[in-house]
Amino acid sequence: MKTKIFGYSSEGLPIPSYQFGGSENQVLILGGVHGDEIEGVIGAHALLDHFQKQFNYNLKITIVPQFNLDGVIRCQRVNANKIDLNRNLPTKDWSPEIAKERYNPGPSACSESENQALVSWLDENKPKFVLSLHSWKPMLNVNGNCHEEAEVIRHHTSYIIEESIGYPTPGCLGTYAALERDMPTLTYEFERGMRSDQIIKVHIPAILESLKKTEAKA
Numbered sequence: 001m002k003t004k005i006f007g008y009s010s011e012g013l014p015i016p017s018y019q020f021g022g023s024e025n026q027v028l029i030l031g032g033v034h035g036d037e038i039e040g041v042i043g044a045h046a047l048l049d050h051f052q053k054q055f056n057y058n059l060k061i062t063i064v065p066q067f068n069l070d071g072v073i074r075c076q077r078v079n080a081n082k083i084d085l086n087r088n089l090p091t092k093d094w095s096p097e098i099a100k101e102r103y104n105p106g107p108s109a110c111s112e113s114e115n116q117a118l119v120s121w122l123d124e125n126k127p128k129f130v131l132s133l134h135s136w137k138p139m140l141n142v143n144g145n146c147h148e149e150a151e152v153i154r155h156h157t158s159y160i161i162e163e164s165i166g167y168p169t170p171g172c173l174g175t176y177a178a179l180e181r182d183m184p185t186l187t188y189e190f191e192r193g194m195r196s197d198q199i200i201k202v203h204i205p206a207i208l209e210s211l212k213k214t215e216a217k218a
């Protein structure tokens with residue numbers, strides 16, 4: 001395992017990332033894009049624990065368990081500047097309109113240091129699969145060609161697969177990475193309030209098996 005600084009939070013804190021494997025075929029796993037969705041942070045840490053004990057993929061997997069580190073520390077959705085990082089990416093549909101305070105897209109596209117780090121990482125590494133762990137109502141939001149990964153997870157969890165979460169999300173990662181740059185992105189919404197032992201029992205095996213699909217495609 002290699003530990004690297006992925007980037008810096010708006011408050012200047014280093015955001016750690018953990019890298020496993022050495023293949024050309026890269027995968028990015030994010031937890032804590034929304035700092036109050038702690039279930040995703042727990043999931044990302046559980047994967048990190050698992051890979052430290054055992055890693056047998058022909059993939060290079062980078063995990064950023066607490067992408068919105070300032071938000072995780074404050075237990076709030078938005079970052080320290082009160083910006084929703086999943087509405088701030090420089091997509092074609094980015095808009096400064098603030099639909100609701102919790103979805104504040106920021107003063108300009110990619111104004112936030114966390115997203116500047118993410119955009120450079122994606123540009124440099126061009127992952128074959130991006131998995132972003134959130135919590136809300138149980139759902140697998142598929143953008144781009146990661147239906148096989150989603151099917152495996154659906155089989156384990158009975159979660160529904162959706163192409164859209166049901167309302168507009170300008171400046172989001174699915175649009176930026178998958179629809180505009182051909183980096184398939186799965187936004188995995190764990191059930192809100194799920195206990196950590198259940199996350200480890202249900203979601204970790206699902207993710208581990210789904211990564212075998214990414215490996216087979218690569």
Ligand SMILES: [Zn+2]
Binds near residue numbers: 033037134135
């Ligand atoms: Zn979220």
